[in-house]
Amino acid sequence: MGQDDFFDVIVAGGGLNGPALALALAGAGLSVAVVDAQPPRSRADAGFDGRAYALAIASQKLLSVIGTWPAVAERAQPLREVRAHDGHAGEGAAMFGLQFDSAELDGGPVGYMLEDRHLYSAFQDALDASPSITMIAGTSVLSQTASASGISVMLSNGRELTGRVLIGADGRRSGVAERAGIKRRGWGYGQTALVCALEHDLPHDGIAHQFFMPTGPLAILPLTGNRCSIVWSEKDSNARALAALPDEDFLGMLRPRFGDFLGEIRLASPRFSYPLTLTLAEEYVAPRLALVGDAAHGVHPIAGQGLNLGLRDVGALAEVLVEAHRRGEDIGAADVLERYQRWRRFDSTAMALGMDAVNKLFSNNNPLLRAGRDLGMGLVQALPGLRRRFMREAAGMRAGQPRLLQGRAL
Numbered sequence: 001m002g003q004d005d006f007f008d009v010i011v012a013g014g015g016l017n018g019p020a021l022a023l024a025l026a027g028a029g030l031s032v033a034v035v036d037a038q039p040p041r042s043r044a045d046a047g048f049d050g051r052a053y054a055l056a057i058a059s060q061k062l063l064s065v066i067g068t069w070p071a072v073a074e075r076a077q078p079l080r081e082v083r084a085h086d087g088h089a090g091e092g093a094a095m096f097g098l099q100f101d102s103a104e105l106d107g108g109p110v111g112y113m114l115e116d117r118h119l120y121s122a123f124q125d126a127l128d129a130s131p132s133i134t135m136i137a138g139t140s141v142l143s144q145t146a147s148a149s150g151i152s153v154m155l156s157n158g159r160e161l162t163g164r165v166l167i168g169a170d171g172r173r174s175g176v177a178e179r180a181g182i183k184r185r186g187w188g189y190g191q192t193a194l195v196c197a198l199e200h201d202l203p204h205d206g207i208a209h210q211f212f213m214p215t216g217p218l219a220i221l222p223l224t225g226n227r228c229s230i231v232w233s234e235k236d237s238n239a240r241a242l243a244a245l246p247d248e249d250f251l252g253m254l255r256p257r258f259g260d261f262l263g264e265i266r267l268a269s270p271r272f273s274y275p276l277t278l279t280l281a282e283e284y285v286a287p288r289l290a291l292v293g294d295a296a297h298g299v300h301p302i303a304g305q306g307l308n309l310g311l312r313d314v315g316a317l318a319e320v321l322v323e324a325h326r327r328g329e330d331i332g333a334a335d336v337l338e339r340y341q342r343w344r345r346f347d348s349t350a351m352a353l354g355m356d357a358v359n360k361l362f363s364n365n366n367p368l369l370r371a372g373r374d375l376g377m378g379l380v381q382a383l384p385g386l387r388r389r390f391m392r393e394a395a396g397m398r399a400g401q402p403r404l405l406q407g408r409a410l
């Protein structure tokens with residue numbers, strides 16, 4: 001093994017959270033290898049899948065500090081308002097709708113919508129441009145062996161890397177976690193999300209809508225131009241039938257739910273199905289390794305928090321590792337990694353279970369539950385202080401946030 005195969009940090013997974021962490025660490029002087037199983041740039045293709053993210057302001061701040069935001073800013077749609085409605089799309093404002101708007105966050109946007117392919121491409125460009133990062137694409141991590149001094153990682157191309165710490169950013173079915181014996185818990189929702197982009201005749205004015213319906217929520221999320229991304233969650237059997245329909249018939253089923261508030265709608269991307277499951281790792285660390293993003297917690301996309309949660313992990317882990325490095329500590333030591341776990345595990349699990357509860361509460365036609373949740377939404381709407389607290393929380397403006405999420409360098 002040559003000098004070229006030693007790194008401070010080895011990241012398994014070059015999706016979104018892996019690259020974000022690599023860039024944060026490289027910016028603070030650590031050497032990083034990123035290994036990704038996908039062929040180079042496969043996700044940059046518009047036909048790969050239809051994902052788009054509702055980025056919280058805190059996530060956007062992190063992207064700014066690690067240098068990625070300028071490359072995506074023009075492709076990001078500012079979110080001016082988020083409206084949650086109980087009932088059916090297209091019926092106009094629900095009686096007890098819940099509304100968050102930018103005036104309550106000092107006039108700035110409440111977040112940004114950004115398509116996966118743009119964010120992914122910007123990360124790939126930044127990885128390639130960084131002299132401290134070695135990107136190894138189209139190659140899988142097959143195994144890992146931890147020792148007192150470091151961790152060695154065997155790749156599918158026969159190469160062996162050694163580092164002080166291995167990061168599992170390898171998604172919901174994390175092999176890094178499984179090989180380390182980390183147990184997971186979770187369940188399926190019996191729901192599948194139908195995801196696609198639409199074009200519409202009328203402007204969306206940067207307003208996102210979440211319609212809670214008995215069979216699952218429908219999110220209408222504004223993209224740049226007269227386009228939006230929909231995440232239409234339905235019971236598995238309904239979703240299978242809808243996915244099998246030709247495009248025009250699919251639109252015919254969507255229109256009554258979507259309503260006509262944006263004028264005529266047309267498909268602007270291929271359609272994708274995304275089975276919804278919850279998967280939580282019981283531990284976020286093991287000897288010489290730590291998990292971030294979906295590898296630690298794959299959540300229901302009901303509140304668009306999946307990537308935001310992952311970027312909070314990235315901010316916390318980068319801060320812990322860089323501080324330890326500057327103090328001359330071994331960055332893969334158990335007590336260093338434990339600091340990260342203490343910081344993040346409770347928050348992520350609470351958020352994941354919270355989203356789970358919201359989904360169960362709203363994917364339901366029980367009249368008592370409906371009355372209770374309508375009252376809850378009405379109360380939050382009626383109390384500006386409470387609403388502002390909800391919003392500041394979603395924007396990441398609360399005490400104890402990692403520095404990167406506050407827009408501060410490490």
Ligand SMILES: Cc1cc2nc3c(=O)[nH]c(=O)nc-3n(C[C@H](O)[C@H](O)[C@H](O)COP(=O)(O)OP(=O)(O)OC[C@H]3O[C@@H](n4cnc5c(N)ncnc54)[C@H](O)[C@@H]3O)c2cc1C
Pocket residue numbers: 012013014015016017018035036037038049050051052053054139140141142169170171172175195231272273274292293294295301304305306307308310
């Ligand atoms: C179709 C779809 C739609 C989605 N829609 C939304 C949405 O609307 N809103 C939202 O918030 N979230 C959505 N999500 C979830 C969101 O995409 C994830 O939260 C986010 O991508 C997590 O990023 P990550 O970097 O942790 O994992 P991933 O993006 O899953 O990346 C993991 C990477 O690890 C790599 N990998 C796996 N195993 C290995 C190995 N052994 N060796 C090397 N590399 C490996 C994979 O190739 C992959 O590139 C969606 C997900 C999917 C699949």
